[in-house]
Structures are given as C-alpha cells and as structure tokens.
Amino acid sequence: MDDPKKIKCSLSFGSNLALIFLFLMGTTILYLSIWSPSYSLTNFPFFPFQREQLQPCQLPNSTAVEARQDKLELALAKASMENKTVIIAVVNRAYVDQDVKADTTMLDIFLDSFWLGEDTKKLVDHLLLVAVDQTAYDRCRFLRLNCFRLETDGVDFGGEKTFMSQDFIKMMWRRTLFLLEILKRGYSFIFTDMDVMWLRNPFERLSKNETEDLQISTDLFFGDPWKEDQFINTGFYYIRSNIKTIALFGKWYSMRDNSTGQKEQDVLRGLIKGGIIGRLGLNVRCLDTLYFSGFCQDSKDFRAVTTVHANCCKSITAKVTDLRAVLRDWKRFKEITSHKQFTIVNATETFRWTGHWRCWNSWSTGNKTKV
Ligand SMILES: *[C@@H]1O[C@H](CO)[C@@H](O)[C@H](O)[C@H]1NC(C)=O
Ligand SMILES: *[C@@H]1O[C@H](CO)[C@@H](O)[C@H](O)[C@H]1NC(C)=O
Ligand SMILES: *[C@@H]1O[C@H](CO)[C@@H](O)[C@H](O)[C@H]1NC(C)=O
Ligand SMILES: *[C@@H]1O[C@H](CO)[C@@H](O)[C@H](O)[C@H]1NC(C)=O
Ligand SMILES: *[C@@H]1O[C@H](CO)[C@@H](O)[C@H](O)[C@H]1NC(C)=O
Ligand SMILES: *[C@@H]1O[C@H](CO)[C@@H](O)[C@H](O)[C@H]1NC(C)=O
Numbered sequence: 001m002d003d004p005k006k007i008k009c010s011l012s013f014g015s016n017l018a019l020i021f022l023f024l025m026g027t028t029i030l031y032l033s034i035w036s037p038s039y040s041l042t043n044f045p046f047f048p049f050q051r052e053q054l055q056p057c058q059l060p061n062s063t064a065v066e067a068r069q070d071k072l073e074l075a076l077a078k079a080s081m082e083n084k085t086v087i088i089a090v091v092n093r094a095y096v097d098q099d100v101k102a103d104t105t106m107l108d109i110f111l112d113s114f115w116l117g118e119d120t121k122k123l124v125d126h127l128l129l130v131a132v133d134q135t136a137y138d139r140c141r142f143l144r145l146n147c148f149r150l151e152t153d154g155v156d157f158g159g160e161k162t163f164m165s166q167d168f169i170k171m172m173w174r175r176t177l178f179l180l181e182i183l184k185r186g187y188s189f190i191f192t193d194m195d196v197m198w199l200r201n202p203f204e205r206l207s208k209n210e211t212e213d214l215q216i217s218t219d220l221f222f223g224d225p226w227k228e229d230q231f232i233n234t235g236f237y238y239i240r241s242n243i244k245t246i247a248l249f250g251k252w253y254s255m256r257d258n259s260t261g262q263k264e265q266d267v268l269r270g271l272i273k274g275g276i277i278g279r280l281g282l283n284v285r286c287l288d289t290l291y292f293s294g295f296c297q298d299s300k301d302f303r304a305v306t307t308v309h310a311n312c313c314k315s316i317t318a319k320v321t322d323l324r325a326v327l328r329d330w331k332r333f334k335e336i337t338s339h340k341q342f343t344i345v346n347a348t349e350t351f352r353w354t355g356h357w358r359c360w361n362s363w364s365t366g367n368k369t370k371v
Helices: 002-011 016-025 028-035 051-057 063-068 071-079 106-116 121-126 134-142 166-184 243-254 264-273 276-280 316-338 342-349 357-362
Strands: 085-091 127-131 146-149 188-192 196-198 214-218 232-239 284-286 292-294 307-309
Touching: 071 085, 071 127, 071 146, 071 166, 085 121, 085 134, 085 166, 106 121, 106 196, 106 316, 121 127, 127 134, 134 146, 166 188, 166 243, 166 264, 196 316, 214 292, 232 264, 232 292, 232 307, 243 264, 243 276, 264 276, 316 357
Parallel strands: 085 127, 085 188, 127 146, 214 284, 292 307
Antiparallel strands: 188 232, 196 307, 214 232
16 A cells, blocks of 8 residues: 555656656665655654655645545545544445434434534534445535545445344444554544534544544543553544554454454454553553543533443434434533523533433344444
C-alpha cells in the first residue's frame, strides 16, 4: 500500500526525475532523510507516512496526481479535519431501510443527534459513512453526506445480522481490516457505532495528550482510566495513527481465524488481558461513562454527558425506540436549562434518563440483534 502514496508524493514535487531517483534508491530511510528533516528514526521506524510526511501531498495540483489517488484516499481527504482526523461510522441496509411500521431509521436518529447536540452540527462534515451495501450507500449519497462504499467479495452485508452469526462476525472483521487501512494511511479517527448519540462535541472531552494512543469507551467504568482489565466497548473510541496503533490493529486482525465464535471486541479484550498494551508500549485510556455513557451505565449528569450508546441491547428496533427516548430527554434538558432561572439549576442535577425498557426487555425476546 506504500507505493501509490510514494508516487503521489513524488509527483507533487513535479519531477519525474525525483520519482525515478526515489525508486532507484529504494531505501525509505534516505527518502525520509531528504524530505523530512524532522523525522526521527527512533519514533516510527517502519511507518514513513506520518502526518508531517504527508503534508506535501495534501494539495494535489495536477490531474495526474488526482487520477492516482484512490477512492478511499479521496474520501478520507474530503472528510478530514486539518489535523488528519475523521469520524468513521459503518452503515448497512438495516440502518437505513424503513420498514412499514417504522417512522424512522437508526441512521436518521444518529444524524438527529448531531443536529440536536451541542457544538456537534459541524462535525457532520468530518463524518465518513462507510456503506457495506448498495442501499446504505445510496441513502448516504441521497443525504449528501461523505460516503464510502466498502466492497467485499461474496458477502452480502445488507440485512440485520443475527448476533454472532457467521455473517455478523465476518462483517466485524472486515471492518477491523478497513480501520487498519485507515490508520496505515496516517489518519486518526473516532470510530462510532451508529447507535451512539452525539450530544456534545467529544473532541472537547477527549484527552489532547498526544501520548494517548487509544481512548476507548467502556460498558462500566470503575474510576481508573488506566486499568487494563475493563469492559472496553469498541462502539466508540478515538485512536491516533502511529506505529503502535497500527501494530495493535494488525495483531487484532491477525487473530480472526484463531478466534472462532468470538466477536472482535472480545478478541481485543483478550489481547489486552494477554498484555498487548504493555508489549506494544501503548497508552490506552478508558473513557468515563460520566461523559461517554451507554445503556449499560447511564451518565450520572446531563451537564456532562457527551455520548450515549445503546449498548446492553439486542435488537435494532429496541435501540431505535430507546434512543428516541434519549433524544427526548435531551431536548427536555435543553429546554429547561435554556430558561435562566436559578431554581432550575437544581433540577438539572436531579434530571434522570427515561428507562431503557425496550432494550432491557430485548434479551428475553427473540434473537434479532445489533449490527
Ligand atoms: C498549482 O495550483 C495553483 C493554484 O491552483 C497554481 O497557481 C499553480 O500554478 C499550480 N502549480 C502547478 C505546478 O501546476
Ligand atoms: C483536530 O482538529 C479539531 C478541529 O479543529 C479539534 O477539535 C481536535 O481537537 C483536533 N484533534 C487533535 C488531536 O488535536
Ligand atoms: C501526556 O501524558 C504523558 C504520559 O501519561 C505525561 O507524562 C505527560 O505529562 C502528558 N502531557 C501533558 C501535556 O499533559
Ligand atoms: C492460535 O491458537 C492456537 C491453539 O489455540 C495457539 O497455539 C496459537 O498460538 C494461536 N495463534 C495466535 C496467533 O495466537
Ligand atoms: C440545591 O440543592 C442543594 C442540595 O443538593 C440545596 O442545599 C440547595 O438549597 C438547593 N438550591 C435550590 C435553589 O433549591
Ligand atoms: C432464535 O435462533 C434460533 C437458532 O438460530 C432459532 O431456531 C429460533 O427460532 C430463534 N428464535 C426466535 C424467537 O427468533
């Protein structure tokens, strides 16, 4: 995957001579020492295309350069913030199809949250929807969002997947491989499941400390963000692209054939339990449910809540019902706090979420489930 970028970067210097030269020399080290004086070999010896190195490529000038950029690169560049950060969500038909009895879809509720949230509207510009089937892609394009069609040979990822079915697991692994690819291209990202409501701008709450490689949500938070044996949840996390996180995702993906019957999230938990964080020198922060909450553990404070994930829930219809209740609660909270009366201040402290009844009951009824 290095080659297209090497070509692209070289061409943007407008000299075929440079291109040939680079290929002849063939050594990445020399390449780096020429174009990237700031590059430190001790930092990322195997990953030449870090943020700084990519700078010259971000403004492709000639059509030749553009032709060589593949679709993913274009999609990422379009959705990216200046600091090479994107928001990634994976969408399939089950999230965009409205059946006869439904009034809305998961995708619509997800987008509603960006509209109703505080300081979240602008983030839609940086959201890249990764469609795993044609219907999802069409819907995404119809809504004029940033869309990328993830092709997979031989598998129809369209329908709602029964929890832990073969296709469900296959899709999860395809997703992991795709995310690895994004990291390799030097993009950091927030990954969000579509059943996560964005009520406030998470970038305001996430640590800006560059040494933190991965900040990941939890089902239950016990107070110590650095403890390793926690119930991490891969439904929402912020990951920085670097050699260590690429190694983590590479290892994670390499486990796919050795982990029959396990969801990729459980495989990651297993890797962490096995000490991969220490081995790779990763800095992983578990996110407090006070801010990054879910149905497993509600945020205790409406004034702090940033995201709400419909975790601990088994079907899409249950999620849709209970997430709509979350948005209603949120609107009620905003309505009350918009009146500047002091007595209200106490009301906000005691503001409570509506019970997630459909989700709580979803475990006892039927098999249909999340994707
Ligand atoms: C690059 O683009 C800028 C503005 O689009 C133009 O002024 C400049 O001449 C271009 N350079 C080359 C080498 O094409
Ligand atoms: C990237 O830029 C966005 C928008 O300016 C900002 O909110 C975010 O904190 C930045 N991310 C990092 C890691 O600096
Ligand atoms: C970032 O985190 C590292 C390691 O946890 C710490 O040593 C450093 O002081 C932090 N930097 C800032 C600016 O907080
Ligand atoms: C895969 O599983 C086998 C048997 O359980 C084990 O011996 C092997 O180390 C595993 N491979 C990896 C890469 O973990
Ligand atoms: C707010 O609640 C605190 C206790 O939590 C109480 O002491 C205080 O009097 C309350 N203020 C008002 C304005 O009700
Ligand atoms: C649950 O799944 C099993 C096997 O996958 C199936 O036989 C059963 O009918 C399903 N039950 C419901 C209520 O869908």
